[in-house]
Amino acid sequence: xxxxxxxQDRVSGGGYAPLIxxxxxxxxxxxxxxxxxxxxxxxNWLHQSMADRASETSAALxxxxxxxxxxxxxxxxxxxxxxxxxxxTRRDADFLVLVGPAVSWQDQGDYYTRVRLAQDGLDPR
Numbered sequence: 079x080x081x082x083x084x085x086q087d088r089v090s091g092g093g094y095a096p097l098i099x100x101x102x103x104x105x106x107x108x109x110x111x112x113x114x115x116x117x118x119x120x121x122n123w124l125h126q127s128m129a130d131r132a133s134e135t136s137a138a139l140x141x142x143x144x145x146x147x148x149x150x151x152x153x154x155x156x157x158x159x160x161x162x163x164x165x166x167t168r169r170d171a172d173f174l175v176l177v178g179p180a181v182s183w184q185d186q187g188d189y190y191t192r193v194r195l196a197q198d199g200l201d202p203r
Contacts, residue, residue: 079110080135082157082180087117090156097154109142128158132165139170155179 079094088110089095098108114121126134135153142151152173155163160179180186192202 079108080131080153080155080159080162081113082155082159082178085113085116085123087112107146109138111138128161129165131159131162135162136166136170139166 079098081090089098094110098110101108112119113123114126115123139151139153150172152171152175153163153166154175154177156177158180160176160181163174163176166174195202
């Protein structure tokens with residue numbers, strides 16, 4: 079499980095629990111970790127780049143691969159993980175799933191500005 083933005087603990091404050099339970103009920107193992115400086119983790123998640131987060135995810139998948147030989151391994155990522163998971167390669171994971179992945183900051187900002195202008199009765203062009 080690869081977190082989105084913000085200080086996320088391993089279960090995202092309990093938000094991941096339903097999904098984790100569905101996976102476990104289907105016999106799918108789940109690994110998740112606290113972001114640096116959150117929960118029991120040292121460090122500071124604010125000091126991580128997307129490349130740092132991709133390296134961290136790659137290292138976690140590598141450890142899992144050593145422990146669970148001959149099993150398909152992948153990552154499920156949320157929001158900001160849309161900038162993290164695409165940095166992984168086929169050597170890192172057999173599959174990647176993105177849920178509500180982040181988009182271009184510029185596109186997101188442009189959209190938000192158009193919506194706000196329209197709500198205020200102004201021409202969004």
